[in-house]
Amino acid sequence: MLSVAGFLLVWFIAAEIAQSRMLPGPVEVLSYVVNEALHGDLLAELGITLWRVTASFVVAMAIGSVIGLAMGESQALNRALDPWLIVLLNLPALVIIILAYVWFGLNEAAAIGAVALNKIPNVVVTVREGARALDPGLDEMARAYRLSFWSKLRNVTLPQLQPYFAAASRSGISLIWKIVLVVELLGRPNGVGFELHLNFQLFNVTAILGYTVAFVTVMLAIEYLLVQPLERRTTRWRNKPV
Amino acid sequence: MNDARPAGATSQFEIRIEDKTYRGADGTPVPAIRDLVLEVRPQSMTVLMGPSGCGKTTLLRILAGLDSDFTGTVRVPDNARIGVMFQEPRLLPWRTVRQNIQLVAEDLSNADLEKLAASVEISDKLPRYPQELSLGLARRVALARAFAPRPDLLLLDEPFVSLDERTADRLRRLLLEVWSARPTTAILVTHNAREAILLADELVLLAPRPTHVVAVVPISVPQAKRDPAVVEEIYADLLKRHPANFATG
Numbered sequence: 001m002l003s004v005a006g007f008l009l010v011w012f013i014a015a016e017i018a019q020s021r022m023l024p025g026p027v028e029v030l031s032y033v034v035n036e037a038l039h040g041d042l043l044a045e046l047g048i049t050l051w052r053v054t055a056s057f058v059v060a061m062a063i064g065s066v067i068g069l070a071m072g073e074s075q076a077l078n079r080a081l082d083p084w085l086i087v088l089l090n091l092p093a094l095v096i097i098i099l100a101y102v103w104f105g106l107n108e109a110a111a112i113g114a115v116a117l118n119k120i121p122n123v124v125v126t127v128r129e130g131a132r133a134l135d136p137g138l139d140e141m142a143r144a145y146r147l148s149f150w151s152k153l154r155n156v157t158l159p160q161l162q163p164y165f166a167a168a169s170r171s172g173i174s175l176i177w178k179i180v181l182v183v184e185l186l187g188r189p190n191g192v193g194f195e196l197h198l199n200f201q202l203f204n205v206t207a208i209l210g211y212t213v214a215f216v217t218v219m220l221a222i223e224y225l226l227v228q229p230l231e232r233r234t235t236r237w238r239n240k241p242v
Numbered sequence: 243m244n245d246a247r248p249a250g251a252t253s254q255f256e257i258r259i260e261d262k263t264y265r266g267a268d269g270t271p272v273p274a275i276r277d278l279v280l281e282v283r284p285q286s287m288t289v290l291m292g293p294s295g296c297g298k299t300t301l302l303r304i305l306a307g308l309d310s311d312f313t314g315t316v317r318v319p320d321n322a323r324i325g326v327m328f329q330e331p332r333l334l335p336w337r338t339v340r341q342n343i344q345l346v347a348e349d350l351s352n353a354d355l356e357k358l359a360a361s362v363e364i365s366d367k368l369p370r371y372p373q374e375l376s377l378g379l380a381r382r383v384a385l386a387r388a389f390a391p392r393p394d395l396l397l398l399d400e401p402f403v404s405l406d407e408r409t410a411d412r413l414r415r416l417l418l419e420v421w422s423a424r425p426t427t428a429i430l431v432t433h434n435a436r437e438a439i440l441l442a443d444e445l446v447l448l449a450p451r452p453t454h455v456v457a458v459v460p461i462s463v464p465q466a467k468r469d470p471a472v473v474e475e476i477y478a479d480l481l482k483r484h485p486a487n488f489a490t491g
Contacts, residue, residue, distance in 0.1 A: 137328065137330060137332050138332060138334065140303075140306075140308050140328070140332075141326070141328065141332045143306075143307070143308055144306045144307070144308055144324060144326040144397075145324070145325075145326065145345075145346040145391065146323075146324070147345070147346070151345070155334060155337065155345055156334065159334070159336040162336075237335055237336045237337075237371045237373070238335075238373075
């Protein structure tokens, strides 16, 4: 809390000294946000971007987890897919986005697919690490008791991967929302990225900062109100004293 | 499999392992089991006793169906339900004691589960997580779990190792109690001679690696009557007959 207040103060003083359109102060930006939220499109644009973030996140986590788990458990599959994983990891996000738009058109599916494809290799790498660290003792227990595939997955495998999912989600959301803005800037007629692009052309720094502040606030809220409570819930067995 | 067959009478467990070799860390082949033949009497407690590292656990893993990389045959009735107690409790830390037991026995009624928990004296631990339990208590949960699926074959791999002698003894008594109330074919592995004598209907002596059966010694005194004096008596007798197997035990 104190660090946020300190930052606002520094920002305020800097803006007062600069007295420039290039660096509006916090009051100005905040009133822009409130005004745009009440009378403008800010909330709608935020909603659209948030929807894209969510969709890309779900797609990337689902596909990445399945591939990561399979690669962690099968050496042959790991050898076959590993070079492609490295290619994807190192392919610039921009290349994937442009190719997606060129090949699949300027549509929603191409946008979300391109973002997900940028994130999948990170999920694969993290979850694969988790799959390699699975406890062989518990695996034997599950096999000896003839647990079904789904029962083993739900009760034995996924809980062990939970910290890896948490790590992948954390880095995932931040990476995804940055890429979503690029996707919107390049080929979507709405969303925060589109607004930023528009206001860049108009040199409206107040609006750029306003949208940034609004979106960062949303992401902070997701982190503190959704991700962290969820993590505390799924790890509650860990916090018990012996 | 012919289900009409009376289970206890003819459903023998026949083990015939010609060769089991595994690769050591440096790639050299290590023979673990050679020409091991054993018939396990149904509804009895068979104790496999042998020196540490002789391949007992390897043998048990084969019986549990966890290792099929061997030459030979293991005849276990089709669809046999298996209960296993490993050297470590191997409970799921993210599931409560109750959920850990339910996981391996979905058809177990709540009443039966609670009866089973009472018989190993963990009734008050059912809502707890395994990390809140001592090793001795966690072993009791593992014991209850092994009986939960009403197993046709119960496999116990040194289940009382690394416990203090009092706790281990308490657990051995509990095992005998639960087992007499729910008789099933049980195979227990140990290197502890007195533990073997206390529990076994048939004591199978194993040779060092590559292991095979040295002798099968039936112990006729009922388990309930084996107090420390009786155990020592049987031990002294076996020491004379099989010095190589009992000298260090």
